[in-house]
Amino acid sequence: xxxxxxxxxxxxxxxxxxxxxxxxxxxxxxxxxxxxxxxxxxxxxxxxxxxxxxxxxxxxxxxxxxxxxxxxxxxxxxxxxxxxxxxxxxxxxxxxxxxxxxxxxxxxxxxxxxxxxxxxxxxxxxxxxxxxxxxxxxxxxxxxxxxxxxxxxxxxxxxxxxxxxxxxxxxxxxxxxxxxxxxxxxxxxxxxx
Amino acid sequence: xxxxxxxxxxxxxxxxxxxxxxxxxxxxxxxxxxxxxxxxxxxxxxxxxxxxxxxxxxxxxxxxxxxxxxxxxxxxxxxxxxxxxxxxxxxxxxxxxxxxxxxxxxxxxxxxxxxxxxxxxxxxxxxxxxxxxxxxxxxxxxxxxxxxxxxxxxxxxxxxxxxxxxxxxxxxxxxxxxxxxxxxxxxxxxxxx
DNA sequence: CTATTTAGATAGAACGGTCAGTATAGAAAG
DNA sequence: CTTTCTATACTGACCGTTCTATCTAAATAG
Numbered sequence: 089x090x091x092x093x094x095x096x097x098x099x100x101x102x103x104x105x106x107x108x109x110x111x112x113x114x115x116x117x118x119x120x121x122x123x124x125x126x127x128x129x130x131x132x133x134x135x136x137x138x139x140x141x142x143x144x145x146x147x148x149x150x151x152x153x154x155x156x157x158x159x160x161x162x163x164x165x166x167x168x169x170x171x172x173x174x175x176x177x178x179x180x181x182x183x184x185x186x187x188x189x190x191x192x193x194x195x196x197x198x199x200x201x202x203x204x205x206x207x208x209x210x211x212x213x214x215x216x217x218x219x220x221x222x223x224x225x226x227x228x229x230x231x232x233x234x235x236x237x238x239x240x241x242x243x244x245x246x247x248x249x250x251x252x253x254x255x256x257x258x259x260x261x262x263x264x265x266x267x268x269x270x271x272x273x274x275x276x277x278x279x280x281x
Numbered sequence: 282x283x284x285x286x287x288x289x290x291x292x293x294x295x296x297x298x299x300x301x302x303x304x305x306x307x308x309x310x311x312x313x314x315x316x317x318x319x320x321x322x323x324x325x326x327x328x329x330x331x332x333x334x335x336x337x338x339x340x341x342x343x344x345x346x347x348x349x350x351x352x353x354x355x356x357x358x359x360x361x362x363x364x365x366x367x368x369x370x371x372x373x374x375x376x377x378x379x380x381x382x383x384x385x386x387x388x389x390x391x392x393x394x395x396x397x398x399x400x401x402x403x404x405x406x407x408x409x410x411x412x413x414x415x416x417x418x419x420x421x422x423x424x425x426x427x428x429x430x431x432x433x434x435x436x437x438x439x440x441x442x443x444x445x446x447x448x449x450x451x452x453x454x455x456x457x458x459x460x461x462x463x464x465x466x467x468x469x470x471x472x473x474x
Numbered sequence: 475c476t477a478t479t480t481a482g483a484t485a486g487a488a489c490g491g492t493c494a495g496t497a498t499a500g501a502a503a504g
Numbered sequence: 505c506t507t508t509c510t511a512t513a514c515t516g517a518c519c520g521t522t523c524t525a526t527c528t529a530a531a532t533a534g
Contacts, residue, residue, distance in 0.1 A: 092509075108388055110303040113493060124510040125495090135494065185390060193444060194387035195301055197378060208444055236441070237457045240450065244437025248429070251386060251401055257433065264430045267464040268457045285483075307520060317484045318521090328520065 093131040095121050101142050106185050109139055109195050136202065139192070143206040146188050151213065164224035165269070168238065169262060171218070175242060176258030179249040186250040190243070215239045225273060234272055238265050286324040288314050294335045299378050302332055302388050329395065332385070336399040339381050344406065357417035358462075361431065362455060364411070368435060369451035372442040379443040383436070408432045419465055427465055431458050 099121040103112045114135060118125055132138040157174045161167040178184060189207035196203045215235050222231035245261035248254070292314040296305045307328060311318055325331040350367045354360040371377060382400035389396045408428050415424035438454035441447070 090508085106390075107392070108303075108390065110301075110388065114495085115493080125512090126497090127509055129495070130508080186387065190440060191387045193440075194379065194384045195303070197299075197301065199300070211441065211444055233453065236450070237453055240434060240437035240441055240454055240457070242437070243440045244433035244435070247383065247386075247436045247440065248404065248433055251404055257429070260426065260430055261433055264433070264457065264461045268460045271460040271464060283482085306518075308518090317482095318486085319523090320483055322521070323482075 090131065092121075092123050092127050096123055096128055096131065096138065097142055097145050100138055101146060101188070102183070104139070104142060104191075105183070105188055108191060136200070140202050140206070143188065143192060143203065147206055147210055150210075164221045165266075167221050168218065168265065168269075171238075172242070172245075172258050172262035172265065175245060175249075175261075176255050179246070179255035179258055184250065184255075187243075187246045190246065211239060211243075214242070222269070225269065226276060230272055230276060234269060237268055241265050283324065285314075285316050285320050289316055289321055289324065289331065290335055290338050293331055294339060294381070295376070297332070297335060297384075298376070298381055301384060329393070333395050333399070336381065336385060336396065340399055340403055343403075357414045358459075360414050361411065361458065361462075364431075365435070365438075365451050365455035365458065368438060368442075368454075369448050372439075372448035372451055377443065377448075380436075380439045383439065404432060404436075407435070415462070418462065419469060423465055423469060427462060430461055434458050 096117065100112075100117050103117055103120065114125070114128065117138075118128060128138070132141060154171060154174055158167045158170045161170050189210050192203050193207045198204055215232075215238075218238050219232045219235040222234050225231075226234060241261040241264055245257045249257045289310065293305075293310050296310060296313065307318075307321065310316075310331075311321060321331070325334060347364065347367055351360045351363045354363050382403050385396050386400045391397055408425075408431075411431050412425045412428040415427050418424075419427060434454040434457055438450045442450045
């Protein structure tokens with residue numbers, strides 16, 4: 089991987105995150121990255137491809153970072169809590185300006201499959217991952233059901249953390265998640281009640 | 282209110298909802314609304330003002346529609362459930378393409394206070410409203426805390442309903458909401474446990 | 475009732491700016 | 505010598521916005 093290409097993805101990620109995909113033009117990326125115009129087009133056929141590369145990189149970075157936070161945890165409950173804690177740390181970052189996948193989905197919608205596909209893949213991977221964790225606590229159909237609720241909580245927390253500039257929303261979301269999990273465990277033990 | 286102005290807001294709302302604010306140009310709105318260029322600029326100083334008008338209208342429409350669904354309900358629980366049910370109906374609409382306020386927040390961020398203000402006002406109004414409802418079930422600090430969780434659930438459900446094309450996510454969100462509320466009521470009755 | 479004014483709406487051209495993408499020629503570096 | 509990057513100018517297309525000139529219908533005045 090060429091250092092110039094690397095630089096482009098890095099700067100583009102930052103600019104897209106802070107201002108969005110449409111408002112950030114090629115020229116601005118080139119200026120801030122200190123890269124010539126043709127160098128960009130040697131590495132990426134078009135702006136859309138650069139966006140796709142940014143999203144793909146972001147996907148792998150986030151998943152790796154999350155895995156590093158979760159793996160040390162012993163119990164399923166602690167692992168799930170680690171995911172929410174990771175989000176709280178993220179929300180507190182000065183550069184935090186929402187989830188890049190959500191932004192891509194909001195700006196491009198389903199019209200651009202190349203771009204929206206990454207956002208959906210991210211959601212599906214996360215949900216499947218949390219389903220696996222929940223299998224240690226719950227039966228199969230319930231695990232998937234609760235996982236999708238946890239995904240809702242994470243997505244909602246990400247939205248509201250940005251809107252309200254409040255990182256502690258992640259903790260509130262985790263409290264809700266724990267309540268839902270506990271109630272489900274209780275219900276599974278007493279199916280008659 | 283001039284019928285042309287009305288028409289512009291209506292068509293613009295539809296186009297912005299389906300394709301986003303940046304990708305939809307003035308020309309397209311004019312063409313689909315069947316309105317002359319200068320008519321638009323007689324009613325709105327700029328595109329940004331049209332966007333603000335669209336968001337403002339949307340805000341009042343949504344709140345009115347929600348109130349109509351909630352008011353007939355007798356108990357606080359039923360009222361809250363009605364809010365989630367309203368979302369499920371909305372998610373199932375063929376034209377559903379996410380929340381316009383979220384989209385505005387995603388596309389314009391905090392850089393454009395005129396525009397992002399409506400989105401934040403919407404969230405705050407909803408949270409305050411749900412806090413009032415919850416006061417029938419919970420004490421003061423808990424009511425506000427749970428209300429912000431319900432807001433997280435609604436926002437997350439809206440995001441995921443669009444991403445997964447699944448309106449029933451609203452029901453899952455309500456199930457989670459109910460679990461959180463019930464657990465909080467229980468905890469308030471047994472403060473020692 | 476007729477003439478005149480007024481207010482809105484219309485179509486279309488045009489402006490300045492920006493944008494993504496292309497072309498070309500030269501510099502740097504191994 | 506070959507590959508990569510740089511610099512700059514350019515192309516079309518599109519964008520938001522302004523301008524002008526024309527049309528229509530209703531209100532007003534004589």
